[in-house]
Amino acid sequence: MKILAVFLTIAVIVVGVVIFKSSRxxxxxxxxxxxxxxYVAPTIEPRVExxxxxxxxxxxxxxxxxxxxxxxxxSPSRFKVKAGVPVRLEVKAIVDGLGCxxxxxxxxxxxxxxxxxxxxxxxxxxxxxSPGEYVITCAMGIPHGVIIAE
Numbered sequence: 728m729k730i731l732a733v734f735l736t737i738a739v740i741v742v743g744v745v746i747f748k749s750s751r752x753x754x755x756x757x758x759x760x761x762x763x764x765x766y767v768a769p770t771i772e773p774r775v776e777x778x779x780x781x782x783x784x785x786x787x788x789x790x791x792x793x794x795x796x797x798x799x800x801x802s803p804s805r806f807k808v809k810a811g812v813p814v815r816l817e818v819k820a821i822v823d824g825l826g827c828x829x830x831x832x833x834x835x836x837x838x839x840x841x842x843x844x845x846x847x848x849x850x851x852x853x854x855x856x857s858p859g860e861y862v863i864t865c866a867m868g869i870p871h872g873v874i875i876a877e
Contacts, residue, residue, distance in 0.1 A: 788813045788852075793872070795843050796821040800828050801863060804872035810858045814874065816851040820844055830866040833874065840866050 791806045795818055808814050818831060824843025832840040836853035843849070855861055855876035863872035 788815050790815045790817065791874075792817045792819070794819050794821055795824065795828070795831070797825060797828075801831070801872040804863070806872070806874045808855060808874055808876050810855050810876035813852065813854045816853070816863075816874070817848050818843075818851075819848045820846065828865050828869075828871055831863060831871070832866060833861055833863050834868070835861050836874075 789808045789812055791808065791814060793801050793803055793806075793816070795801055801818065806816070816833070820843035822843075823845045824830060828843075830840050830842050831849060832838075833851055833853060836855065837851060839851065841849040841851075853861075855874060858876050861874040861876065862870045863874065864870050
């Protein structure tokens, strides 16, 4: 039984490393002349939903909504949108974030990283510039969802 537990632990770590390396996450270490000069910790704070300023601007925005909980992570985790049109991703946390999925970002579309806090809705306002897949990750770069721009 202990051998199985050790094997599964190693397998999970290997899979995590492979997923992390294959994701398109931005590094948390800043390089200067090929040397590590400083560690840049991500900003992780919940963002309260801003109030709309006008109804005419809302018509041009694609609003997608999801929830976060520990058991299911991001639900739903796949979103289809139109490229070049602003997107508003609203993620409501059902529970406080823990571990790897305790934070959320879309590294190819924004530098913002938000932490999950129970009953708080994190809002990303981004515009996918071209068709493609934009991965939703935690601060470590592990993929947890995708925005598919067509």
